[in-house]
Amino acid sequence: MAHPTQLGFQDAASPVMEELLHFHDHALMIVLLISTLVLYVIFATVSSKFTNKYILDSQEIEIVWTILPAFILVLIALPSLRILYLMDEINDPHLTIKAVGHQWYWSYEYSDYSNLAFDSYMIPTQDLAPGEFRLLETDNRMVVPVESPIRVLVTADDVLHSWAVPSLGVKMDAVPGRLNQTAFIASRPGLFYGQCSEICGANHSFMPIVVEAIPLQYFESWSSLLLENA
Structure with a gap:
């Protein structure tokens, strides 16, 4: 498991995150090639002594530098559009969980x-x-x-989270008064950490999120135990 506070992206734990990482590498490689070309042209222009004051335009060059960027x-x-539609697609979820943001903790139904249903507070x-992990562990x-496939319905009780x-x-x-939805598939067991990513008040950085992915048979045992103790 990647350290939750490491620089850069964490290791992907869902198919969508794997696609996002691949797209990041794809876009970064294009930016690297463009930057290399621009730096080479700048260096060649500055270091070259060849000049021609009679060149006013070049139709071929203008066509190339219009079509190539497009x-x-x-x-x-x-x-990018493919991943955008993949992230928005929710097909036949096996489980629906409602996450409610409060100042400053999360409730799950x-x-x-x-x-x-239970509340999830940060462990002091x-x-x-x-x-x-400090500031990342929760009691539930x-x-x-x-x-x-897990569908998460997200809303808030007071302010934006x-x-x-x-x-x-x-x-x-x-958003208070609004029910947004998202979905994910945990591709491997483990603990996955997150935090509220909206500045929601004085204790904004003290309402972490911990998702624990476990095999289905253990999940059924966990849910049965909670229902018996409810």
């Missing part, structure tokens, strides 16, 4: 169960167990089954 933009736009630094994690888990490629605004 072609490059198409190379970037097509995969498992809509497919009659009485399965002095109560952390060895190996747990959002538990989901692995390799199952944003439910975001980078390694799952998920980020959705929580």
